[in-house]
Amino acid sequence: xxxxxxxxxxxxxxxxxxxxxxxxxxxxxxxxxxxxxxxxxxxxxxxxxxxxxxxxxxxxxxxxxxxxxxxxxxxxxxxxxxxxxxxxxxxxxxxxxxxxxxxxxxxxxxxxxxxxxxxxxxxxxxxxxxxxxxxxxxxxxxxxxxxxxxxxxxxxxxxxxxxxxxxxxxxxxxxxxxxxxxxxxxxxxxxxxxxxxxxxxxxxxxxxxxxxxxxxxxxxxxxxxxxxxxxxxxxxxxxxxxxxxxxxxxxxxxxxxxxxxxxxxxxxxxxxxxxxxxxxxxxxxxxxxxxxxxxxxxxxxxxxxxxxxxxxxxxxxxxxxxxxxxxxxxxxxxxxxxxxxxxxxxxxxxxxxxxxxxxxxxxxxxxxxxxxxxxxxxxxxxxxxxxxxxxxxxxxxxxxxxxxxxxxxxxxxxxxxxxxxxxxxxxxxxxxxxxxxxxxxxxxxxxxxxxxxxxxxxxxxxxxxxxxxxxxxxxxxxxxxxxxxxxxxxxxxxxxxxxxxxxxxxxxxxxxxxxxxxxxxxxxxxxxxxxxxxxxxxxxxxxxxxxxxxxxx
Amino acid sequence: xxxxxxxxxxxxxxxxxxxxxxxxxxxxxxxxxxxxxxxxxxxxxxxxxxxxxxxxxxxxxxxxxxxxxxxxxxxxxxxxxxxxxxxxxxxxxxxxxxxxxxxxxxxxxxxxxxxxxxxxxxxxxxxxxxxxxxxxxxxxxxxxxxxxxxxxxxxxxxxxxxxxxxxxxxxxxxxxxxxxxxxxxxxxxxxxxxxxxxxxxxxxxxxxxxxxxxxxxxxxxxxxxxxxxxxxxxxxxxxxxx
Numbered sequence: 053x054x055x056x057x058x059x060x061x062x063x064x065x066x067x068x069x070x071x072x073x074x075x076x077x078x079x080x081x082x083x084x085x086x087x088x089x090x091x092x093x094x095x096x097x098x099x100x101x102x103x104x105x106x107x108x109x110x111x112x113x114x115x116x117x118x119x120x121x122x123x124x125x126x127x128x129x130x131x132x133x134x135x136x137x138x139x140x141x142x143x144x145x146x147x148x149x150x151x152x153x154x155x156x157x158x159x160x161x162x163x164x165x166x167x168x169x170x171x172x173x174x175x176x177x178x179x180x181x182x183x184x185x186x187x188x189x190x191x192x193x194x195x196x197x198x199x200x201x202x203x204x205x206x207x208x209x210x211x212x213x214x215x216x217x218x219x220x221x222x223x224x225x226x227x228x229x230x231x232x233x234x235x236x237x238x239x240x241x242x243x244x245x246x247x248x249x250x251x252x253x254x255x256x257x258x259x260x261x262x263x264x265x266x267x268x269x270x271x272x273x274x275x276x277x278x279x280x281x282x283x284x285x286x287x288x289x290x291x292x293x294x295x296x297x298x299x300x301x302x303x304x305x306x307x308x309x310x311x312x313x314x315x316x317x318x319x320x321x322x323x324x325x326x327x328x329x330x331x332x333x334x335x336x337x338x339x340x341x342x343x344x345x346x347x348x349x350x351x352x353x354x355x356x357x358x359x360x361x362x363x364x365x366x367x368x369x370x371x372x373x374x375x376x377x378x379x380x381x382x383x384x385x386x387x388x389x390x391x392x393x394x395x396x397x398x399x400x401x402x403x404x405x406x407x408x409x410x411x412x413x414x415x416x417x418x419x420x421x422x423x424x425x426x427x428x429x430x431x432x433x434x435x436x437x438x439x440x441x442x443x444x445x446x447x448x449x450x451x452x453x454x455x456x457x458x459x460x461x462x463x464x465x466x467x468x469x470x471x472x473x474x475x476x477x478x479x480x481x482x483x484x485x486x487x488x489x490x491x492x493x494x495x496x497x498x499x500x501x502x503x504x505x506x507x508x509x510x511x512x513x514x515x516x517x518x519x520x521x522x523x524x525x526x527x528x529x530x531x532x533x534x535x536x537x538x539x540x541x542x543x544x545x546x547x548x549x550x551x552x553x554x555x556x557x558x559x560x561x562x563x564x565x566x567x568x569x570x571x572x573x574x575x576x577x578x579x580x581x582x583x584x585x586x587x588x589x590x591x592x593x594x595x596x597x598x599x600x601x602x603x604x605x
Numbered sequence: 606x607x608x609x610x611x612x613x614x615x616x617x618x619x620x621x622x623x624x625x626x627x628x629x630x631x632x633x634x635x636x637x638x639x640x641x642x643x644x645x646x647x648x649x650x651x652x653x654x655x656x657x658x659x660x661x662x663x664x665x666x667x668x669x670x671x672x673x674x675x676x677x678x679x680x681x682x683x684x685x686x687x688x689x690x691x692x693x694x695x696x697x698x699x700x701x702x703x704x705x706x707x708x709x710x711x712x713x714x715x716x717x718x719x720x721x722x723x724x725x726x727x728x729x730x731x732x733x734x735x736x737x738x739x740x741x742x743x744x745x746x747x748x749x750x751x752x753x754x755x756x757x758x759x760x761x762x763x764x765x766x767x768x769x770x771x772x773x774x775x776x777x778x779x780x781x782x783x784x785x786x787x788x789x790x791x792x793x794x795x796x797x798x799x800x801x802x803x804x805x806x807x808x809x810x811x812x813x814x815x816x817x818x819x820x821x822x823x824x825x826x827x828x829x830x831x832x833x834x835x836x837x838x839x840x841x842x843x844x845x846x847x
Contacts, residue, residue: 133819140815141658142643142651149644149720181645182719244823247815252825263827268813269638286724289640514829 054327055351055362057371058238058258058402059296059320059511060380061310062390063231064500065408066462067317070197070229072096074309074318078233081308082295087287089155089180092192093294094309096231100208100442101195103230105151108280109394110209115145116278117241117397118334126335126398128244128276136247136272145275149286153191155180181286198227210445214438226439228408230446231317233309234281234294235393235401236260238325238349239334242293245276251291256514257322258402259296267291278397302514310509319503321378321510322371323402324351324362334398340451342395349400350385353378374512379499380404387488387496389458391447406500407443407455409462412436424470426482429463461486461496469497610794611779615772618801625804626812639810645720649710657707663700664743667693672769676762686760690751697747704740712737732806735799742792750788759786765793 078094097103111117115130130136130145158175166173179186195201205211236253240260243251250266251273253259262273262282269289273282282293297307301320305311310318326349333345351358353375362372375381383390383406390404409429416432417423433440433456444455468482468490483493499507584590630637643650671693679689712733715721749755768781782790803809 128823137815137818139655141654142647144651146643146647148647179719182723184719240824243825246825247818248813249815249817249821249825252827255826255828257829265634265637267638268810268815269641270815271641271643284641284644286642286644286720288635289638290635 053361055365056327058323060323060402062319062383062404064317064406066410067315068229073312073314077308077312087285090152091283094233099230100211102207104192105147143271213445214441226411235403238330238400241399242273242277242282245272259298262291304511304513306509319379319508321380322375324375325349339396339449343448371512374510377510396449409459411439424466426467433459607779607783611782612777615797618797621801629804640807642721646718649714653707653710656703660700660703667697672766694751701744728806739795746788
């Protein structure tokens with residue numbers, strides 16, 4: 053047994069309202085630079101839909117992830133080492149910018165510069181690649197809320213698999229949002245595809261990163277990742293990906309997407325797993341067995357033997373404790389309500405999802421029946437085969453039983469908790485019907501419904517013993533300055549990278565855990581602009597001038 | 606003049622090449638990339654790039670054989686001049702045509718595809734000029750010199766190659782180059798200028814050919830490397846008094 057720790061995430065899809073706040077804050081934090089205009093480390097897709105980039109899940113087309121060869125051994129679907137090197141001059145499976153979208157801006161200047169004229173001037177869209185006028189035909193969320201789906205829905209690769217079912221009925225009854233970040237897989241096929249060996253998995257927390265100094269832009273990771281979560285920065289010529297906000301995680305803060313999530317649907321925690329078992333689990337012959345196999349790779353942090361092995365592997369004591377409190381372990385292995393996205397890619401993804409029950413509830417409610425009655429809900433889950441088969445294509449390689457069970461657990465929780473909330477006698481037969489005890493069901497309710505910040509995010513800080521001297525992380529990250537600082541001799545982004553200061557994140561944590569909303573030291577000297585009547589310049593409106601400045605006219 | 610052209614200039618270029626790479630690697634690891642433009646355009650690249658690169662590999666191989674292996678060695682293994690000539694011309698033509706066609710596609714692509722053209726730096730343009738010149742002159746030497754023997758017969762293995770080996774051995778014999786036909790002279794000069802430019806262009810990616818991929822394990826694990834967490838030197842372990 054080789055114990056390793058992994059930062060993992062679970063998203064509760066029932067709570068996602070598709071507001072894209074996670075995407076926007078992530079973009080502001082990480083990819084608001086030239087070259088990454090089209091890059092969304094976090095994106096939210098409407099399902100059914102094509103996803104981003106378009107039809108990324110169709111691995112017969114993109115050849116991402118792993119597959120078993122005839123001898124039953126794990127092989128990269130896009131071809132082995134020799135094939136990768138032979139196609140290095142032109143990656144045959146790389147998506148083009150049109151599969152994402154051509155980034156653009158608007159010619160805002162004409163709005164103010166235009167001479168007096170009969171018609172209102174218009175800001176025309178300009179391509180950020182060529183600077184020319186362009187026609188906008190697609191972007192990352194073009195089919196948001198099933199917009200235009202009548203024309204494009206047929207391209208959804210998951211829908212194709214259950215195509216014999218009636219499509220339009222399905223479209224009317226069923227829609228949900230799927231937020232996606234990098235999966236930080238246990239068996240990452242992007243890293244395996246990288247000719248330079250620049251993509252690595254951190255031993256301490258399993259975060260998968262691209263070493264920007266070692267990346268040579270061979271582009272094999274982009275086609276190697278089945279989730280298409282590695283992006284090519286077309287200005288610097290290097291691959292970039294979701295970093296799991298490692299500078300925040302290292303000081304115990306959740307990722308930006310989780311921190312800003314309006315629905316509070318994200319959970320972050322540590323998972324202990326047995327690294328020796330990963331390969332065997334990923335090689336499981338039956339695709340339907342992969343979900344179960346991956347769950348068995350995870351180790352029970354309460355098991356004394358695991359704790360001993362973890363200690364032997366150099367995992368600090370407080371990390372093991374964090375693993376015991378991990379909401380991820382509870383959701384994945386204790387309550388078993390979270391499922392991995394596309395286990396059939398055999399990468400052992402570590403961002404799991406609680407499938408949405410809401411479409412089922414909505415249907416029951418529309419029929420006028422009690423949507424919180426166990427019998428009604430269970431019957432509806434059994435009757436609504438189409439949405440459930442669709443969820444199964446996403447989360448369990450098409451096997452319906454695990455999705456069915458999860459939805460029944462969620463339904464059982466609704467009716468069990470209603471009895472309690474209505475002051476009735478709790479009905480122990482409800483949890484029993486889905487194989488849970490009353491206590492477990494209540495714990496699950498607490499975690500899913502009312503968990504506080506500290507329960508949703510159990511993140512042990514990084515263990516650099518000289519943590520107080522953490523000043524900046526120079527190498528792992530790509531954050532080139534938005535403007536200037538990175539205008540090196542050889543074009544955009546060349547030269548020595550600007551390190552991210554961990555101090556900033558430490559400061560951020562201080563601010564977020566402080567008692568007051570904001571307490572600047574010079575608060576008493578400032579003017580509250582909300583109360584200012586706009587007349588004159590009250591004391592404190594502008595910073596005090598220094599003595600000699602005042603003397604100059 | 607010979608000394609200047611065939612001793613001083615080549616050594617200056619070689620020095621720039623070596624020192625330049627060292628400096629670039631130290632200063633600009635982040636910029637050390639192919640700067641691929643495949644994301645912008647795929648259809649032309651799919652043909653042009655493999656044609657050019659595989660052709661170029663052949664061309665480089667041909668140069669290694671032609672310049673570094675003395676005539677006496679091939680003779681010793683029973684390969685006559687005539688046979689060698691055939692092998693060299695056929696191989697050279699094949700690789701050369703691949704390279705030239707690939708390069709034509711790539712240059713056409715770079716000029717006509719909007720996003721690719723916008724992403725082209727000044728250094729790229731200078732590099733393209735020298736690279737194209739060197740390739741065209743090289744093709745001229747093969748076609749005109751070796752096949753149609755325009756400007757008289759010339760066996761570069763007795764002239765240019767010997768000079769090149771003497772140059773590498775730091776015993777340069779400039780007179781050998783002085784006697785070479787003008788096509789070879791120009792080709793060599795352009796090539797050396799290209800070598801001098803090399804470390805300052807995207808050509809540096811040649812030295813990143815990822816052969817290690819064939820032997821390394823698929824998944825790379827790396828420690829967070831706490832000792833190297835900061836790019837700053839560790840702080841002193843005591844506090845300043847007062």
